[in-house]
Amino acid sequence: MRAVDALMKxxxxxxxxxxxxxxxxxxxxxxDAFVDAGIHHVLVRHEAGGGHxxxxxxxxxxxxxxxxxxxxxxxxxxxxxxxxxxxxSVPVVFFTGQVRTELLGTDGFQExxxxxxxxxxxxxxxxxxxxxxxxxxxxxxxxxxxxxxxGPVVIDLPMDLSxxxxxYEPVTDVHLPGYQPRTTGNxxxxxxAARALASARRPVIYAGGGIVAAEAADELRALVRAGGFPVxxxxxxxxxxxxxxxxxxxxxxxxxxxxxxxxxxEADLICAVGARFDDRITGKLSExxxxxxxxxxxxDPAEISKNVPAHIPIVGDAKQILxxxxxxxxxxxxxxxxxxxxxxxxxxxxQRHPLHYEPGDGHEIKPQRVIQAIHEVTAGEAIVCSDVxxxxxxxxxxxxxxxxxxxxxxxxxxxxxxGLPAAIGAQLGDPExxxxxxxxxxxxxxxxQELATIKQENLPIKVICLNNGYLxxxxxxxxxFWQERYSQVDTNTFxxxxxxxxxxxxxxxxxxxxxxxxxxxxxxxxxxxxxxADGPAxxxxxxxxxxxxxxxxxxxxxxxxxVG
Amino acid sequence: xVDTNELLSLxxxxxxxxxRTGRKHVLSILVExxxxxxxxxxxxxxxxxxxxxxxxVGPTDDERISRITLTLDGAAHPIDQVxxxxxxxxxxxKIKDLEPTETVARELALFKVSVDGQTRSEVRELxxxxxxxxxxxxxxxxxxxxxxxxxxxxxFERLVRPYGLVEMIRTGEVxxxxxxxxx
Numbered sequence: 143m144r145a146v147d148a149l150m151k152x153x154x155x156x157x158x159x160x161x162x163x164x165x166x167x168x169x170x171x172x173x174d175a176f177v178d179a180g181i182h183h184v185l186v187r188h189e190a191g192g193g194h195x196x197x198x199x200x201x202x203x204x205x206x207x208x209x210x211x212x213x214x215x216x217x218x219x220x221x222x223x224x225x226x227x228x229x230x231s232v233p234v235v236f237f238t239g240q241v242r243t244e245l246l247g248t249d250g251f252q253e254x255x256x257x258x259x260x261x262x263x264x265x266x267x268x269x270x271x272x273x274x275x276x277x278x279x280x281x282x283x284x285x286x287x288x289x290x291x292x293g294p295v296v297i298d299l300p301m302d303l304s305x306x307x308x309x310y311e312p313v314t315d316v317h318l319p320g321y322q323p324r325t326t327g328n329x330x331x332x333x334x335a336a337r338a339l340a341s342a343r344r345p346v347i348y349a350g351g352g353i354v355a356a357e358a359a360d361e362l363r364a365l366v367r368a369g370g371f372p373v374x375x376x377x378x379x380x381x382x383x384x385x386x387x388x389x390x391x392x393x394x395x396x397x398x399x400x401x402x403x404x405x406x407x408e409a410d411l412i413c414a415v416g417a418r419f420d421d422r423i424t425g426k427l428s429e430x431x432x433x434x435x436x437x438x439x440x441x442d443p444a445e446i447s448k449n450v451p452a453h454i455p456i457v458g459d460a461k462q463i464l465x466x467x468x469x470x471x472x473x474x475x476x477x478x479x480x481x482x483x484x485x486x487x488x489x490x491x492x493q494r495h496p497l498h499y500e501p502g503d504g505h506e507i508k509p510q511r512v513i514q515a516i517h518e519v520t521a522g523e524a525i526v527c528s529d530v531x532x533x534x535x536x537x538x539x540x541x542x543x544x545x546x547x548x549x550x551x552x553x554x555x556x557x558x559x560x561g562l563p564a565a566i567g568a569q570l571g572d573p574e575x576x577x578x579x580x581x582x583x584x585x586x587x588x589x590x591q592e593l594a595t596i597k598q599e600n601l602p603i604k605v606i607c608l609n610n611g612y613l614x615x616x617x618x619x620x621x622x623f624w625q626e627r628y629s630q631v632d633t634n635t636f637x638x639x640x641x642x643x644x645x646x647x648x649x650x651x652x653x654x655x656x657x658x659x660x661x662x663x664x665x666x667x668x669x670x671x672x673x674x675a676d677g678p679a680x681x682x683x684x685x686x687x688x689x690x691x692x693x694x695x696x697x698x699x700x701x702x703x704x705v706g
Numbered sequence: 707x708v709d710t711n712e713l714l715s716l717x718x719x720x721x722x723x724x725x726r727t728g729r730k731h732v733l734s735i736l737v738e739x740x741x742x743x744x745x746x747x748x749x750x751x752x753x754x755x756x757x758x759x760x761x762x763v764g765p766t767d768d769e770r771i772s773r774i775t776l777t778l779d780g781a782a783h784p785i786d787q788v789x790x791x792x793x794x795x796x797x798x799x800k801i802k803d804l805e806p807t808e809t810v811a812r813e814l815a816l817f818k819v820s821v822d823g824q825t826r827s828e829v830r831e832l833x834x835x836x837x838x839x840x841x842x843x844x845x846x847x848x849x850x851x852x853x854x855x856x857x858x859x860x861x862f863e864r865l866v867r868p869y870g871l872v873e874m875i876r877t878g879e880v881x882x883x884x885x886x887x888x889x
Contacts (some may be wrong), residue, residue, distance in 0.1 A: 150876060257742060266796040269741070320738060321796045337714040402846050410716055435719045444790035447723025455722060 145273040145303060146171045147311040149237075150179035152280040155312060158208055160184060160199065160570050162192035163307025166212025167252060168239030171304040180241035184566065184599060187591035189216050191563035193223025194589070196234045198225075198567030201550045202525060204357065206287050207232070207567060214252030217298075218259065222557055224294045225263040229554025229569015230378060231355055233292035235283045240269075242302040256298045258664040265293030266321075273306035277313050285316045290323025290354055291442040323441060327466065329456035335413070335437045335454045336470035339369060342411035344433075344484045347371050348394065348423075351378030351553070352440060352460050354546040359383070361464035362415065368468050370478050372488055374402040376417050378553040381543035391488065392497070395423040396695045399537040400495035403701035405488055406431050413437040416460045419449040420554070429700035439463050495693070497539055503687060505661045509608045509685040510535065512665065516578055516606060519670045525550060525568050529561035529585030532614040535691040537580040547572075559588025562605060566592060569601045576604070576673065583609040583635040583645075583685040593652040596678050604673050605680045607645060610687045618690045623697070636684060651682035658682045723787070727780035730759070732811055732881045734889050735774040735792065736766070736800040743797045747774060754791055756783050760813070760856075760877070760878030771799065775880045802889060804881050811881040815859045817850045820870035829869055836862045846873055855879075 149172065153161070160182040165173040176183050180623040186192040189211040196207030211220045217238040227234045241250040257269045266286045268279045276299070283295040339345055353362050353375075359382050366373045366389055373383050374394040383390055392399035394406060406412060412434045417423070424430040427449065438445075438452035439460055446455040456463055502508045513536050516524070522544055528551040543549045550568055552560040561579045569577040586607050596603050617631040635641055649656030659668050659681060672679045692706030729768040735744045744763055751758050761776040778788060789801050804811075819829050826848060833840055833850045836858065842849035852862050856879060863874060 158722035239859055258745070261742075261746060261749050265794075271741075318796060320799045334714070336715060338719065341714045341716055435716050436721075442794070444787065446785075446790075447721070448787060451723055453719035453721050 143308065143310050144171065144175065145276045145306050146175035148277050148308060149230050149280060149304075150175050150181060151209065151310060152277050153179075153181060154283045156206065156281070158206070160210040161210060162186055162195040162199075162567065163210025163237075164189050164192055164212065164216060165466070166216050166239060168213035168241055168301045169210060169216070169237075169299070169304070170301070170302040171301060172210065172237065172239065180247065180375075184570070184595065186563065186566075186595050187217035188589065190222050190559065191566075191589050191592045191595065193220045193234070194557070194560050195561035195567035195592075196225070196236075196694075197223060197227050197230075197232045197560075198527060198564030199571040200232050200234055200567070201564070202547050202568035203571035204547065205233075205571070206284050207234040208237070210237045211232060212252065213241055213256070213301075214254045216252075217254050217256040221260060221263060222555075224260050225254070226298055226552055226555040226557045226560065227294035228263050228265065230552065231292045231351060232294065233287040233296045235280075235287050236294060236296045238296060238298050239304075241299045243271075243300045244302070246300065256296065260296050263294070264296050266641070267296040267298065269298045270300060270303055273303040274308045276303075278316070281313045282316045282318055286318070286321060286546070290321075291352075293401045298639040324443070324457050325441075325459040325462065327439070327463035329455045329466070331454055331456045331544065332463060332466045333470055333623065335456060336467055336474055338411055338435065338437060338454060339371070339413065339471055340474040340476035343480055344408055344410040345369070345371050345481070346391075346405050346412050347373040348376070348406065348412050348414045348417055349373060349379045349382045350376040350417025351382075352413065353379055353382035356416060356441070356460035357546075358416070358461035359396045360452045361461055361468065364388040364675055365464050365468040365471065368472050369476070370481055372405055372485070373376050374398070374405070376420070376423060376553075377416065377538055377551070380538060380549040384544045385542035391492075391539055395420075396425070397539065397691050397693065399497060400693055401488055401491040401703055403695065403704060404491050406434070407436045407700070409485070409700045411435050411437070413439070415439045416441075418445045423435060424449065425695040426698055426700045443600065499689070499692075502662055505663060507659065507665060507683060507685045509610070509689055510536050510537040510540050512606065512608060512669075512683055512685065513580065515666045515669050516673070517541045518666060519673050520576050520578065523546070524578045525565075525572060527561045527565035527568055527577065527579045529579070529581040530556045530558045531582045532618065532689070532691050533580050533582045533585075533608040536608070558585040561585060562589050563592045563595075565603045566595055566599070566601060569637050570599070570604055577602070578673070579603060579605040580605050581605060582614060583607060583611060583633050590648070593649065593654055593680070597653045601678060603678050604678060605678070607680065607682050608685050609635055609645070609682050610685050610689065612642075612687060614689075615691070621688075621690070636687060645680060645682040655679045656682065658684070715886060722791045723784070725786065726782070726784055729780050729806070731778050731785050732789075732804040732806070732809060732879060733776050733778065733789070734802045734804055734881060735776070737772050737774055738797040738799065739765070739770050739772045740797055743772070744774070746779060746795050746797060747792065749880070750795065754788075756788050760876070762878040762880050764880070775878070777879055802883070804883060804889070806849055808884050809881050810884060811855055811879045812853055812878055813856055813859055813879045814851065814853045815862075815876040817852065817862070817866055817874050818872040819848050819850065819866045820846060820872050821848050822846070825869055829866060832865055838862065
């Protein structure tokens, strides 16, 4: 059979039910094979949309996402989602078309060195040089993408080879001698960590996106509750611990709660799980958690001691390690009362510094309140896909996520334009769940063409655009750190005759219901009407223009010096 | 209650990793012999800001496997972080951070030195002292091949430089572990 027909068989063997992509010259054979493959192919309107949709699918389901693009510009358009998947450890296999082998290296039409361009952005990549390798390579790619620390894998397939006739036999094993991720944590180290936790008087559990990737939320909850430990999650980890909860400190980091950041600052022991001490978490590294010793649990050994030297490193699968750690800890029968003073201190911070914002005047809609209203209307049970900017931080702060895989955002790379296509993947991965995009007037325009995909697929996604007519986060930084010298941040989307685009009309042009909200008095009712209606909708919410995200660790400052 | 024997003084915990050793390290890396593997290795070094001092690549006795030998300054980089990052490359099979005392390391260098009738014999004598080989003699220049540890090559360079060093080409070090054990 043709290599591309074998490709389809391999996808089915991997349990793939939906893929995202865009056809072109170099992947014509692949698209010919789709005609009879019986695989749901979602035609996106830009390859980046397809890549992010595959990420959204993977983040919502835990399964490997799949995206297709042609050679040259098709592949270069995928570079952003590939890097995004790398930074956030998302399992996605990207198939790129490539020019015929005889044209390789000749600057042929739509030729790009995809393997070279994507090399720093992939977990691994394969250039097919022999079509008989393709089935094995596909299974190896899925294996690498989904195991260990998940990540993106690229398969670059020259057109002539994709048409070649190959003998196809199902592949049941993969053989990668240089790739053996460690899954079981060292038993002695786990014991040591349990003893350290039992000895700590000011412990904090710092949980990241690795908990979500490892499906370890139950084990995390068991450990936290066994010890009565304060727990905080990173932006990527939201939902890993059910919020709200009495042991929950909220998110930590640049726009985290004071309670979480102050607790990190004063902790004597920090247990980091599936987290990587990103600069948005630590603030000024030399002043980060100065009194703390660190337990660091991660499946990627290179993360351990990369930014902050670990005292008790444990490499392996968070699910297995946390399960064992909770058991060991219970066995120590530690005295709960030793944490009383610590909790008193934390409660004082929580009472003095809750997340808050000034209520708006009259009909003014505060952006934070929109998030609270979405939470209320969806009973906290929606999948929230976010773009990047102020709205992202408000969504992270004010939508309490009760479970993993509900909060889908671009954390590491911070890709504007991520949210809308990611929601397409998330909705297809979890069709029964209300899926909301929280976006801004800047981000939405970076991939707004995917409204057409939503319409074509008839997905009931609700896009809620917090429109303040500014690139708000950049504006905030210019206001606070660049002496209010505003430079290129007014998007001209807010009110007035000249506002452009008119999002309601734009949605209408795509055949999607558009609604504009300007009145705080009816905000909840208006949102409820839109969210509970069938089909997709675009809501242009005119919010306070100059609202800022607070609290904040100023760039290069220490957590204890948070402002706002 | 926790038994006092079970208690652990947090003060006693020592941080591990991210340590700068301050010495030169020779890493011997076995990789799959596939296109692009060297690019992956060198790209990783660029991306992570690790500075390679020397790098050499060659076949092994197994045609499917190549060996990369590279030297790094352990004062500038935490070697454990370098090794862990390298291990993440799927094509990297094995990495050995060779102990300097347990390792035989050699580099080959070719020196083209400008000479005249008088200095030619002086350079030849120097080459002999260094057990170098004169591999080409011209009217105005001479080419000397020297093999040895880096310090020896550098010493020879210092000595011939005053004569007029036209060109020098070095291979980068290759290294093998002493004793019966495989590198």
